[in-house]
Amino acid sequence: MDRVGGGTHDGLQGETRRREGRKERPPAPFAFKAKVDYPTGEMPRALAAGDLDGDGFADLAVANQKSNSVSVLLGKGNGKFGEKKDYVVGSWPQAIAIGDVDGDRQNDVVTGELRLELPLRPAQQGGGELAEKNDVATADQPAGVALADLNGDGFLDVAVTSSIRNTVSVFVNDGKGRFTASLKLDTEKMPSMVAAADLDGDDSADLAVANFAAASVSVMMHK
Numbered sequence: 372m373d374r375v376g377g378g379t380h381d382g383l384q385g386e387t388r389r390r391e392g393r394k395e396r397p398p399a400p401f402a403f404k405a406k407v408d409y410p411t412g413e414m415p416r417a418l419a420a421g422d423l424d425g426d427g428f429a430d431l432a433v434a435n436q437k438s439n440s441v442s443v444l445l446g447k448g449n450g451k452f453g454e455k456k457d458y459v460v461g462s463w464p465q466a467i468a469i470g471d472v473d474g475d476r477q478n479d480v481v482t483g484e485l486r487l488e489l490p491l492r493p494a495q496q497g498g499g500e501l502a503e504k505n506d507v508a509t510a511d512q513p514a515g516v517a518l519a520d521l522n523g524d525g526f527l528d529v530a531v532t533s534s535i536r537n538t539v540s541v542f543v544n545d546g547k548g549r550f551t552a553s554l555k556l557d558t559e560k561m562p563s564m565v566a567a568a569d570l571d572g573d574d575s576a577d578l579a580v581a582n583f584a585a586a587s588v589s590v591m592m593h594k
């Protein structure tokens with residue numbers, strides 16, 4: 372834990388060491404080139420980066436809330452992206468995640484929308500096209516989606532918030548992209564985003580949920 376105050380002997384020494392440590396290393400160059408803009412659908416609300424066409428370069432998937440679509444922009448590997456290709460999803464998508472949910476070693480796209488969340492699958496090896504959507508019923512208004520192996524079987528499960536039910540639900544993946552509702556946990560008011568990460572170093576994924584109307588984050592540790 373960081374010390375507060377810094378007036379103690381240890382604190383001053385620590386601060387001196389930190390300053391010296393910084394001096395020894397030249398500062399890393401830190402700058403960005405001029406931005407490049409790419410069109411999406413209307414009201415892009417969420418995006419995820421991941422390789423969708425198997426070429427090893429990150430692509431972008433954008434959930435367009437007003438257009439009820441997902442725009443996929445394939446990365447060329449030099450930082451440039453091709454033109455978007457749009458895929459119709461259900462109404463008002465507001466969350467998106469990329470991961471291989473059906474075990475074919477190609478990444479899939481999962482979005483959260485007004486009533487459903489759905490995996491979309493790349494149709495063919497190397498194509499980067501998304502297959503027909505496959506809907507999974509969730510609680511109302513999934514506002515946030517995270518993909519992580521939550522039950523330790525090696526397959527990516529889905530954690531999804533319901534902004535009007537004040538819950539985060541876990542849907543367990545059978546390894547082929549078929550999800551079963553498994554857990555429903557209470558959050559505070561209007562949960563929005565959810566993140567899954569190992570927060571206590573025990574190699575199992577825990578959950579953190581931002582509560583839009585409660586000015587809080589709910590943290591759920593895996594037992």
Ligand SMILES: [Ca+2]
Nearest residue numbers: 422423424428
């Ligand atoms: Ca790619």
Ligand SMILES: [Ca+2]
Nearest residue numbers: 471473475477
């Ligand atoms: Ca896949």
Ligand SMILES: [Ca+2]
Nearest residue numbers: 520522524526
């Ligand atoms: Ca799992």
